[in-house]
Amino acid sequence: MPAARQWYELMPVKRTDKTPMPQRDATDRAQDFDEVNEGYCFAHAMFEAERCLRCQDPVCMEGCPVRIPISEFVHAIAAGDLPRAASILRTANPLPAICGRVCPQESQCELKCHMAKRFGPVAVGHLERFVADWERSQPLGESPPPPWQSARIAVVGSGPAGLVCAGQLARQGYPVTVYEALHAPGGVLRYGIPEFRLPNAILDWEIDALKRLGVEFINNVIIGKTIALDDLFDRHGFSAVFIGTGAGLPKFLGIPGENLNGVYSANEFLTRINLMQAFQFPEADTPLKVGKRVAVIGSGNTAMDAVRSARRMGAEQALVVYRRSEAEMTARVEEYHHAIEEGVKFHWLTNPVEVIGDDDGWVTGLKSLRMELGEPDESGRARPVPIEGSEFVFPVDNVVLSIGTTPNPLLAKTTPGLATHSWGGLVVDEQKGETSRRRVYAGGDAVTGAATVILAAGAGKSAAEAIHQDLSAGL
Amino acid sequence: MAVILEKRALTPITKLFRVHAPLIAESANAGQFVIVRVRERGERIPLTITDYDRDRGLVTIVVQEVGVTTRYLGALDEGDEILDIVGPLGEAPQFEPGGHVIGVGGGYGAAALLCLMRERKQQGDRTTIIVGARQKDLLILVDELREVCDNLELCTDDGSTGFKGLVTERLQQLIDGDQSERPDYVLAIGPMPMMRAVADTTRTTGIATQASLDPLMIDGTGMCGGCRVTIGGEVKFACVDGPFFDAHQVDFDEAVQRSKMYVKEEALAACRRPDSGMN
Numbered sequence: 072m073p074a075a076r077q078w079y080e081l082m083p084v085k086r087t088d089k090t091p092m093p094q095r096d097a098t099d100r101a102q103d104f105d106e107v108n109e110g111y112c113f114a115h116a117m118f119e120a121e122r123c124l125r126c127q128d129p130v131c132m133e134g135c136p137v138r139i140p141i142s143e144f145v146h147a148i149a150a151g152d153l154p155r156a157a158s159i160l161r162t163a164n165p166l167p168a169i170c171g172r173v174c175p176q177e178s179q180c181e182l183k184c185h186m187a188k189r190f191g192p193v194a195v196g197h198l199e200r201f202v203a204d205w206e207r208s209q210p211l212g213e214s215p216p217p218p219w220q221s222a223r224i225a226v227v228g229s230g231p232a233g234l235v236c237a238g239q240l241a242r243q244g245y246p247v248t249v250y251e252a253l254h255a256p257g258g259v260l261r262y263g264i265p266e267f268r269l270p271n272a273i274l275d276w277e278i279d280a281l282k283r284l285g286v287e288f289i290n291n292v293i294i295g296k297t298i299a300l301d302d303l304f305d306r307h308g309f310s311a312v313f314i315g316t317g318a319g320l321p322k323f324l325g326i327p328g329e330n331l332n333g334v335y336s337a338n339e340f341l342t343r344i345n346l347m348q349a350f351q352f353p354e355a356d357t358p359l360k361v362g363k364r365v366a367v368i369g370s371g372n373t374a375m376d377a378v379r380s381a382r383r384m385g386a387e388q389a390l391v392v393y394r395r396s397e398a399e400m401t402a403r404v405e406e407y408h409h410a411i412e413e414g415v416k417f418h419w420l421t422n423p424v425e426v427i428g429d430d431d432g433w434v435t436g437l438k439s440l441r442m443e444l445g446e447p448d449e450s451g452r453a454r455p456v457p458i459e460g461s462e463f464v465f466p467v468d469n470v471v472l473s474i475g476t477t478p479n480p481l482l483a484k485t486t487p488g489l490a491t492h493s494w495g496g497l498v499v500d501e502q503k504g505e506t507s508r509r510r511v512y513a514g515g516d517a518v519t520g521a522a523t524v525i526l527a528a529g530a531g532k533s534a535a536e537a538i539h540q541d542l543s544a545g546l
Numbered sequence: 547m548a549v550i551l552e553k554r555a556l557t558p559i560t561k562l563f564r565v566h567a568p569l570i571a572e573s574a575n576a577g578q579f580v581i582v583r584v585r586e587r588g589e590r591i592p593l594t595i596t597d598y599d600r601d602r603g604l605v606t607i608v609v610q611e612v613g614v615t616t617r618y619l620g621a622l623d624e625g626d627e628i629l630d631i632v633g634p635l636g637e638a639p640q641f642e643p644g645g646h647v648i649g650v651g652g653g654y655g656a657a658a659l660l661c662l663m664r665e666r667k668q669q670g671d672r673t674t675i676i677v678g679a680r681q682k683d684l685l686i687l688v689d690e691l692r693e694v695c696d697n698l699e700l701c702t703d704d705g706s707t708g709f710k711g712l713v714t715e716r717l718q719q720l721i722d723g724d725q726s727e728r729p730d731y732v733l734a735i736g737p738m739p740m741m742r743a744v745a746d747t748t749r750t751t752g753i754a755t756q757a758s759l760d761p762l763m764i765d766g767t768g769m770c771g772g773c774r775v776t777i778g779g780e781v782k783f784a785c786v787d788g789p790f791f792d793a794h795q796v797d798f799d800e801a802v803q804r805s806k807m808y809v810k811e812e813a814l815a816a817c818r819r820p821d822s823g824m825n
Binding site for chain 2: 252253254262290291292293296297298299319320321323325329330332333335336338339342343346347348351352353354355356357358360431432479480481
């Protein structure tokens with residue numbers, strides 16, 4: 072263990088620089104699943120909050136999908152008024168401790184920051200996390216009153232969209248029941264995002280806070296299988312339903328060898344580790360076979376989570392293989408940097424074409440082609456074109472596919488009249504988030520396809536407002 | 547949580563449980579399955595719904611104690627709770643009613659034929675059940691199965707009861723025999739080698755045959771893709787597209803290979819079974 076660093080050692084040398092996030096040593100942290108970032112202390116937060124220019128026109132807020140009044144909460148920190156900072160934050164974003172950890176700030180609020188142009192941007196994400204963590208350390212206030220509205224609301228799925236929708240409705244006095252298909256609530260925050268990025272304790276705290284508001288959580292119920300959506304209205308007495316079922320269906324490449332033993336979807340790989348605690352096998356019963364060399368295909372946050380988890384599961388060589396270049400990578404910059412620090416190797420412009428196996432059906436290699444960038448494709452990004460004769464094989468023991476997910480069709484398939492787009496997303500009214508079915512609302516990845524926690528949270532929040540308005544107006 | 551209301555030992559390692567799970571019982575169909583988890587840090591395993599009783603809110607499952615989770619489950623008693631149970635999952639097998647259906651069950655797979663064949667019979671199908679085991683006392687639910695079909699055929703390796711030989715040999719006899727005995731549909735539920743043998747038996751006869759695949763699963767809702775199987779060259783998820791598939795199209799080599807993915811780990815975990823004194 073290296074000696075603990077003092078807070079002042081982490082202060083920027085120049086007053087204008089962004090205060091770095093204290094983090095655990097890379098070789099240490101790659102051995103376990105404990106959180107990497109240690110969080111600001113009060114001095115860091117005060118120092119960083121002082122960097123804010125207090126712009127007349129706080130453009131940072133425009134970069135935020137849920138329009139957090141960022142400058143106001145940052146000023147409250149600078150004034151040492153943490154209760155006010157916490158209240159401003161939580162009013163705008165019901166999941167600040169989570170978003171402070173997982174939002175891609177560099178492409179949202181921090182991208183807009185006027186400080187970003189000459190110095191580093193104000194560390195909005197780190198400050199958000201600091202305030203939320205402080206709030207969590209405070210004693211709980213008086214218990215809120217029990218629900219006072221008569222209309223009951225069902226929320227399908229307990230990921231970020233569902234949690235936020237449930238919380239907002241509970242604050243309006245509605246009795247809310249959240250149905251979760253798995254045995255523990257949280258959706259992708261539980262099964263997908265590893266604890267080294269988002270500890271379960273934080274998720275549990277948020278869920279407990281909702282329970283204190285009167286929200287009921289029922290695990291092990293699959294709406295569309297255990298209970299038909301129509302029966303939520305007809306037999307279970309709900310007045311409105313919010314669908315936040317996410318985008319949980321993994322895509323596969325369709326290349327030869329994909330069903331060999333040792334090939335996983337990132338969903339399976341991460342679910343075994345996060346939800347089923349395979350890293351504690353055999354004390355936990357669910358195993359996960361991770362060899363010495365693991366290749367992860369893809370370049371999003373999920374790919375980073377998978378490849379860094381592979382390191383922690385004992386892989387000596389953990390590689391990311393991506394057919395485009397570094398510039399087209401979709402992961403958060405922080406995750407990318409953390410992955411590099413932890414020894415992950417990146418192979419850009421490399422397109423996997425076949426998984427190779429041995430006679431027993433186990434993965435031994437990943438055959439790939441080198442690519443070069445050509446003309447822009449329909450997404451506006453330069454199209455990768457294979458270089459002829461560049462075929463080669465990565466010798467690997469595991470391949471993890473992290474090439475995206477689509478909305479799970481299960482509920483739409485079993486619910487008459489619930490319209491979906493051809494790619495699986497639920498069709499909703501953009502203003503209200505109402506689906507093709509009356510009093511059935513939806514938001515998050517189930518509507519947009521795989522996106523971010525903050526967008527899902529925003530959709531859950533606006534759907535809750537629409538549900539409240541529609542029910543109040545008797546629509 | 548689901549309370550165990552009844553437990554019966556069918557063989558020394560095969561247990562039947564009737565559990566109170568009213569929401570599942572209400573929406574269950576024959577051929578679907580549930581996923582259970584029996585302890586904190588436990589794994590999730592799929593189990594076929596053997597029977598259900600909507601009025602009383604009961605679901606019946608049959609478990610063979612072969613791995614760590616089934617052993618923990620087998621050690622539970624009446625009055626105990628199953629920590630997590632979710633379902634019904636998967637789809638019921640589809641085929642036209644009115645024909646002669648033969649259900650072939652091997653090992654504890656025979657239990658899954660109980661409500662499946664009862665419902666086929668109620669729909670007006672002619673029903674035959676062929677079940678097999680090594681010896682007489684390893685055959686399970688014989689009386690119950692006899693009640694739900696028109697004709698029950700027992701097979702034992704040692705001839706201690708019924709036909710001496712494999713279920714597929716008896717099936718072959720029925721196919722080759724009198725035209726009135728010939729099935730229109732065959733359903734195979736049991737160990738992979740048995741289902742494969744059933745598929746091979748009917749392959750050239752043109753008799754529609756479905757096998758109930760039970761690959762490794764985690765969520766059971768299509769989220770992990772761990773249960774993928776290749777059917778006629780196409781990748782399917784057994785949890786949402788199955789568990790029943792056209793047995794003639796199943797890539798059994800791949801399915802067998804994938805089922806062995808965690809053999810070593812399963813053996814290691816099984817050291818932690820309830821009677822191993824390691825808890």
